[in-house]
Amino acid sequence: MTTPETPRPASGRTAPEAPTTDGSASIGHLTEAGVLARILPVTAEGCVDGARAGSAPEGPRVEVGPGDDAAVVRLASPRLVVSTDTLTEGEDFLLDATCGEWIGAKAAVQNLADIAAMGARPSALVVAVTAPAQTPIALLEDVSRALSARAARDGAPVVGGDLGAGPVLSLTVTALGSLPEGSAPVLRSGARAGDVLAIGTERLGRSGAGLAWILAGRAADTRARELVAWHNAPDPDLALGWAGAREEDGTAIASAMLDVSDGLVRDAGRIARASGVVIDLDHGALAPDAEALADAARALDADAWEWVLHGGEEHAMLATFPADRVPMGFRRIGAVRALSAGESPRVLLDGAAITHEGFDHFA
Amino acid sequence: MTTPETPRPASGRTAPEAPTTDGSASIGHLTEAGVLARILPVTAEGCVDGARAGSAPEGPRVEVGPGDDAAVVRLASPRLVVSTDTLTEGEDFLLDATCGEWIGAKAAVQNLADIAAMGARPSALVVAVTAPAQTPIALLEDVSRALSARAARDGAPVVGGDLGAGPVLSLTVTALGSLPEGSAPVLRSGARAGDVLAIGTERLGRSGAGLAWILAGRAADTRARELVAWHNAPDPDLALGWAGAREEDGTAIASAMLDVSDGLVRDAGRIARASGVVIDLDHGALAPDAEALADAARALDADAWEWVLHGGEEHAMLATFPADRVPMGFRRIGAVRALSAGESPRVLLDGAAITHEGFDHFA
Known part of the structure; x- marks a missing residue:
């Protein structure tokens, strides 16, 4: 690291250590x-x-x-x-x-x-x-x-x-x-058949929706304000990772966990592959997320489900738990089941394969 | 962090997970x-x-x-x-x-x-x-x-x-x-009057010399080969930092230390300012470093002392020690003295101010 107290040009040029009070200075x-x-x-x-x-x-x-x-x-x-x-x-x-x-x-x-x-x-x-x-x-x-x-x-x-x-x-x-001594890290590989999949946010898809408005050149639209802000600075409750997903004594309740960086389906697929299981998303449990984005989607002639299932950069905690032990702050959005004979780990939606823009990583 | 096992386009484009065995592939x-x-x-x-x-x-x-x-x-x-x-x-x-x-x-x-x-x-x-x-x-x-x-x-x-x-x-x-319990970090601020300044490399200035050959468009010159290689991949003995500069029980021998990133004079100046002392470099102790670079400097019509005093990216350990306790691997190249009344912390060479390409950070 370099140090704040000593002069060295930030630009690769030799620059004087001139005091600058103007915030618009470069x-x-x-x-x-x-x-x-x-x-x-x-x-x-x-x-x-x-x-x-x-x-x-x-x-x-x-x-x-x-x-x-x-x-x-x-x-x-x-x-x-x-x-x-x-x-x-x-x-x-x-x-x-x-x-x-x-x-x-x-x-x-x-x-x-x-x-x-x-x-x-x-x-x-x-x-x-x-x-x-x-x-x-x-x-x-x-x-x-x-x-x-x-x-x-x-x-x-x-x-x-x-x-x-x-x-x-x-x-x-x-x-x-x-990590405290005795506290196991929560890996992606611990999901077990019978677990439920749960998400640590009340609404999925806002980040993907905001990006769609930005890419459409309509970031300044008042209807997009909250979505664009969430895309640019998502603010999920991260304490659900270290506090919510553990008992007070440090024992993990979550069997597997990651944060949603690249979209629900893709990230759930990471848990499925690492754990050797099938994850079946619950259409009904996710419907309120899509419904909340329906107006924004109609205005762009887009599909709110696309944002819910595939929108990235949410950074909410996505975890699997024993079915009777979903902690406060998480809500159930799917189930974990064992692989059938010859089946590959994958993510389904109400038991059906999920297709996405012409390619399907998980079917 | 993203993970090696899951597909995501590295380029921002949607790319197939095509196996590539050709090392020239992008x-x-x-x-x-x-x-x-x-x-x-x-x-x-x-x-x-x-x-x-x-x-x-x-x-x-x-x-x-x-x-x-x-x-x-x-x-x-x-x-x-x-x-x-x-x-x-x-x-x-x-x-x-x-x-x-x-x-x-x-x-x-x-x-x-x-x-x-x-x-x-x-x-x-x-x-x-x-x-x-x-x-x-x-x-x-x-x-x-x-x-x-x-x-x-x-x-x-x-x-x-x-x-x-x-x-x-x-x-x-x-x-x-x-850092082990009980081992104090070696800061820049601990140099004391009476200490000596020592460097953990046999030859200073090679990195600056190599850069000069590169900037002159003559990196391929056989006379420059070793210098260019040292500039591009300097390889000082870093263990001098954690092993050489401490007793076996972990007690620090060095009173101050940093690595030479931005040139001997500039980095010694950081110790001088942090410690509130004057550091006086010893021309005689550094002369062999300059002499070893004399041929390379003549070929470029350059000054080998410039490379020794101001060449960066050496990354050798530069430390101050009690005068009778310079460890193996370090060699004495200067002395630390107290500030005179009204004097600012600075770096001198045999007691004289050092000028460098029209500006002088330390005089």
Whole structure:
């Protein structure tokens, strides 16, 4: 990591360490150090002696924050849980359809969700940003503020950062968590025949719907506002992963879990394949989700079921549970059954194969 | 993190899961899953039950490797050390002056060096790769193989990965390590008057020299071969950070430490400022480094001292020690003295200010 206190051009050019108070200034006018000092919310002061505590009561303690070669974080246990993901402008978000706050919040959520989906509590984040020299510093400040705020809500301070130049804006967030001794991680491979499939959100499909409005060039339509916002910054209850899906003593109730990144059918298929089972989605249980999106779908001449079944970037917890033990916050949307002779793991809808835009991954 | 076992287009397009045996094929012809399966060296099999051990005798144990939402690694202690850094094509490396093996090795070294510079032993890496669809899969395989091999040498398995599309090749490596209970991290702020400054490499300046040959368009010159190779894949002894700079009982001998990322003068200046001292480099101690580069400098009409004093990307350990306790592997190249009245922390050479290409950060 590079450090906020020392001058180095963020743009690859030799730039003076000029103080800039204008939020519309571009980062090319600042040094990497100057930019990092403005976007890294945690400073090293007070961290070194361990005086600075994380926000969770028994959460991580930041021994060394940003400003040295690496951060030092005391985890609740030595069993580290770690995941990394990149959001790239033009691929994962469109700058003219989103804003800095949403980019930061989404980068936090998609990575925290990966920790939560192991049944683990997040402890900290580190973030590596690349940006063109003409990027407004205000945009990076917005990204950083929202990333930090969203991660702090789940007890995870941003403890380190890196800033470099690149052709487009890109954020790689690495989320760090821990598992208590004796608490098994909740894998994708534990679903058993007789379990139920449950989702930790009241409404599936909003993210896919929002993306459809963005791709139709109608993100500004008032009917799309909530959907576009959810696509750009989905906000599922991630604590369902580490608190909801476990007993108070840490024993996992969920037999398998992941977060919905690539669509319900595709992600349920991951559980089905890893566990060697068939997952049968319940049309009736998902009908309210589709119904809630019906008006938005009609306006685009689209199919709300497509969004519910295949829309990605929801990041809600998707888990399997023993049939009589679905925890609060989850709702049943399907059943797990054993493979028949010669049958492959797959996802069905009321017992029928699901087709999707001309290809079918699971039938 | 996304997972090697499931299909998702790496290019943002819908791509068939076509098996490809031709190494010249581009990743646009594979799914993200297909690419990850080829570039992630650790598979999930055998990991979940903890049977798979890291390479260090008391090193990390990988409980869950790639293939689920997150990896689970048992550290030697709950005191996590973490650093993240991005290498971007066109900014941090030029594809026509390097190769996949060097990109991977350098990405490993620059991140492992940040862990080592805290006096900590690396435990694991995760890597997020973005690449254009036309990137040859063979290039990513070379990057991955070298990254894994270099990290494994220091006991750090690659436990997770992410692959996405982007306009240029970019790698973000997050390095993870741990500090035993009772072992203080070696910060930049601990240098004291009377200490000596020492460097953990026999020869400084090779990386800067190699870069000069590359920028001159003469990377293929036989006289430049070793220097270009060192620039593209520097290979300092990183164990000097966690083993050399500590007593066997874990007590730090080094009073301050970092790795040389941005040049000796700039990085020594970071120690000087963090510690509130003056660092005086010893011209005589560094003369052999400059002399070894004299021929290469003459051929480019360059100044070897420029490379020794200001060349970056060496990643060797730079530390301060009590004068009578410089460990094996380090050599003395300067002295630490107290600030005079009204003096600012800075770096001198034989007591004189150092000027560098028209600006002077430290005088």
